[in-house]
Amino acid sequence: MKKKLVSILLCTAMVATLAVGCGSGNDSGSDSNTDSGSSTAASDDAGDDDADSGSEGGGSGTYAIVTKSAGNPFNEKTADGFQEVIEAAGGTAIVKHPEAATADAQVSVIQSLISQGVDSICIAANDENALQAALEEAMDAGIKVCCEDSKTNPDSRQVFVNQAGVQEIGQALMDAVLDISGGEGQWAVLSATSQAANQNAWIDAMKEVMEGDDKYSKLELVEVAYGDDEPQKSTDQTQALLAKYPDLKVICAPTTVGINAAAKVLQDEKSSVKLTGLGLPSEMAEYIGDDDDHSCPYMYLWNPIDLGRLGAYTSMALVDGTITGAEGDTFTAGDMGDYEIVAADDGGTEMILGAPFKFDASNIDEWKDVY
Amino acid sequence: MAGKSGRTIANVPEKSLKKTLLCWEGMLVVLFILINIFCAGVSESYQFQNVLREMPKYLTEMFLLFPMAFILVLGEIDISVGATVCLAATMTCMASNNGLPFGVVILVCLLVGTACGLVNGLILTNFQELPPMIVTLGTQIVFRGIAEIALGSGGSISLTNADGFRMIAGKAGIIPYIFFVVIIMAVLFSVVLAKTTFGRSVYAIGSNRLAAYYSGIHVQTIRLIIYTVMGFMAGLAALFLTSVLYGANTTTGNGFEMDAIAMAVFGGISTSGGKGRLIGGIISGFTIICLRIGLGQINMNPQLILIILGILLILAVLLPNISSRLNVRKKA
Numbered sequence: 001m002k003k004k005l006v007s008i009l010l011c012t013a014m015v016a017t018l019a020v021g022c023g024s025g026n027d028s029g030s031d032s033n034t035d036s037g038s039s040t041a042a043s044d045d046a047g048d049d050d051a052d053s054g055s056e057g058g059g060s061g062t063y064a065i066v067t068k069s070a071g072n073p074f075n076e077k078t079a080d081g082f083q084e085v086i087e088a089a090g091g092t093a094i095v096k097h098p099e100a101a102t103a104d105a106q107v108s109v110i111q112s113l114i115s116q117g118v119d120s121i122c123i124a125a126n127d128e129n130a131l132q133a134a135l136e137e138a139m140d141a142g143i144k145v146c147c148e149d150s151k152t153n154p155d156s157r158q159v160f161v162n163q164a165g166v167q168e169i170g171q172a173l174m175d176a177v178l179d180i181s182g183g184e185g186q187w188a189v190l191s192a193t194s195q196a197a198n199q200n201a202w203i204d205a206m207k208e209v210m211e212g213d214d215k216y217s218k219l220e221l222v223e224v225a226y227g228d229d230e231p232q233k234s235t236d237q238t239q240a241l242l243a244k245y246p247d248l249k250v251i252c253a254p255t256t257v258g259i260n261a262a263a264k265v266l267q268d269e270k271s272s273v274k275l276t277g278l279g280l281p282s283e284m285a286e287y288i289g290d291d292d293d294h295s296c297p298y299m300y301l302w303n304p305i306d307l308g309r310l311g312a313y314t315s316m317a318l319v320d321g322t323i324t325g326a327e328g329d330t331f332t333a334g335d336m337g338d339y340e341i342v343a344a345d346d347g348g349t350e351m352i353l354g355a356p357f358k359f360d361a362s363n364i365d366e367w368k369d370v371y
Numbered sequence: 372m373a374g375k376s377g378r379t380i381a382n383v384p385e386k387s388l389k390k391t392l393l394c395w396e397g398m399l400v401v402l403f404i405l406i407n408i409f410c411a412g413v414s415e416s417y418q419f420q421n422v423l424r425e426m427p428k429y430l431t432e433m434f435l436l437f438p439m440a441f442i443l444v445l446g447e448i449d450i451s452v453g454a455t456v457c458l459a460a461t462m463t464c465m466a467s468n469n470g471l472p473f474g475v476v477i478l479v480c481l482l483v484g485t486a487c488g489l490v491n492g493l494i495l496t497n498f499q500e501l502p503p504m505i506v507t508l509g510t511q512i513v514f515r516g517i518a519e520i521a522l523g524s525g526g527s528i529s530l531t532n533a534d535g536f537r538m539i540a541g542k543a544g545i546i547p548y549i550f551f552v553v554i555i556m557a558v559l560f561s562v563v564l565a566k567t568t569f570g571r572s573v574y575a576i577g578s579n580r581l582a583a584y585y586s587g588i589h590v591q592t593i594r595l596i597i598y599t600v601m602g603f604m605a606g607l608a609a610l611f612l613t614s615v616l617y618g619a620n621t622t623t624g625n626g627f628e629m630d631a632i633a634m635a636v637f638g639g640i641s642t643s644g645g646k647g648r649l650i651g652g653i654i655s656g657f658t659i660i661c662l663r664i665g666l667g668q669i670n671m672n673p674q675l676i677l678i679i680l681g682i683l684l685i686l687a688v689l690l691p692n693i694s695s696r697l698n699v700r701k702k703a
Binding site: 070094096098099100101103104105107108109111112114115116117128129130132133134 | 414416417418421422424425428429527529530533537540612614615616617618620622623625626663664667668670672673674676677
């Protein structure tokens with residue numbers, strides 16, 4: 001019988017410590033936040049209180065960025081940019097990596113951030129819809145939510161910081177083709193799959209740019225080939241293009257897999273055809289250069305550091321109320337200039353980082369280790 | 372302690388305050404209390420309502436712990452439950468998106484889970500010489516494979532109408548519903564394992580299967596029931612997980628089986644069978660959850676948290692070994 005008694009006592013002690021933890025926690029909570037109502041408020045209210053107590057400090061709030069996973073080089077650079085801007089503004093930046101690259105693990109991270117009463121969460125989502133419950137709870141608790149790199153559905157965010165404006169990419173790639181070809185001649189596109197929405201949008205944007213201005217009139221787009229984002233198929237398609245169009249001058253591959261495969265083919269065959277497009281610096285470093293030994297004079301991708309910096313400015317603007325995430329809102333992102341929030345394809349809102357970042361012989365060494 | 376006849380039965384272990392405190396469960400309770408004090412100390416936001424609010428996602432794994440304890444006491448293992456959760460969650464989302472009423476959706480979820488468990492059970496009881504680890508490794512791959520085919524190329528499915536699931540994820544006051552379900556299941560499974568003939572049979576099978584068989588215990592029936600219940604609980608876990616994630620994807624339920632096994636082993640349930648009590652597993656489950664929440668709140672690197680949990684687990688299995696070695700030395 002004694003044993004049972006002791007077990008019961010121990011269990012009571014367990015519950016008591018949890019409650020004590022709560023009690024003391026609540027005390028400290030209400031100390032720092034005297035105008036918050038009763039300390040026994042329901043959890044939603046408590047979340048609100050926490051958030052309020054954070055924003056009372058003005059510019060010195062707490063801003064969180066959640067990456068896709070620890071060790072994702074692109075996300076790490078984004079977080080660096082985010083941290084730099086927040087800390088320069090006198091705020092506290094929290095960089096949170098989920099335990100694994102899953103939406104599941106990100107939910108735990110978001111929950112933890114709600115408990116901490118941060119002012120904003122900027123997240124690169126691992127799944128478009130799976131974070132909805134957690135992020136809605138965060139927004140209910142008064143936390144501002146924006147996404148960068150990879151978006152959530154419109155219900156789970158206030159605004160998406162889009163790294164890749166379709167228009168900007170079309171323009172940059174078209175200008176690259178014009179420049180590399182010397183202003184005239186045949187060129188081809190090596191895309192991913194024929195259904196890939198982003199690829200098709202970029203290719204359409206390029207076509208529009210080409211038709212919109214006379215300076216592109218001497219360029220002839222001979223074919224859009226599809227390598228399905230498979231290295232072998234992309235290689236085959238590149239070889240087929242070379243065989244079919246002997247006068248081909250430029251291949252533009254707006255996909256990281258395609259550009260990598262094409263670069264290898266062109267460089268190995270010492271072809272005179274040049275390449276540009278969207279590629280990962282780490283994969284493309286050995287092919288980028290101005291001389292004939294290299295197949296790709298320059299290419300584009302977005303700059304993760306700038307993405308993080310814009311994410312930080314957006315978070316701060318959301319927290320201080322300059323923007324609400326509604327279409328038409330404008331704000332100044334420090335030295336990055338003015339940004340306007342526009343409608344996104346998915347029914348939510350977004351802002352576009354700007355023109356993609358150019359990687360050429362002069363900066364590729366610095367970036368190839370980054371991502 | 373005297374028996375009914377007034378004779379003293381020498382075999383009844385001596386019960387004392389010291390012994391209770393020094394038993395594994397007693398130490399776990401102390402550890403639990405220490406960890407809570409520690410977390411409340413290092414993190415200002417480690418408050419009762421916050422811990423409760425963060426708990427539901429972690430609690431889904433507790434559902435797997437209960438039947439897993441039975442399987443471990445049997446001296447067996449089931450590593451297919453993470454995949455079962457994934458498959459059940461996927462089917463649940465599909466059923467819900469096809470416009471089935473919410474009651475049917477719940478039924479689908481539990482049925483898919485139970486069916487997966489039944490498959491494991493049927494294979495293992497009909498081909499008794501097969502090692503459970505290998506069989507469940509196989510079914511793990513099969514279940515996840517089916518889920519991945521069902522999920523298609525996108526690899527993820529989301530609820531088009533999450534109303535019912537919002538209700539499940541609701542709270543009574545500040546206490547999430549899942550908490551009550553976990554407590555009910557905890558009591559139910561603990562009582563069955565510790566106090567019923569069924570529970571004693573499980574220990575008997577785990578200690579010596581052949582002896583249990585010859586003493587008239589329906590070994591295969593019991594195994595079949597336990598594996599099926601495991602599947603059912605995986606379905607239940609999937610239901611609550613879906614109410615947190617509003618969908619499923621190919622990574623849903625990844626590593627759940629190992630987390631459940633870790634909780635059980637940390638709670639003093641031996642993987643070689645016949646030893647341990649579920650209450651230990653439950654306390655260790657809550658200890659691990661509290662530690663994860665607390666360390667998460669001070670923004671510790673998640674990989675570091677995993678390392679800490681891993682070290683704790685190794686210490687947990689080492690400690691009884693060390694103490695028994697010391698005892699042997701003392702006697703010698």
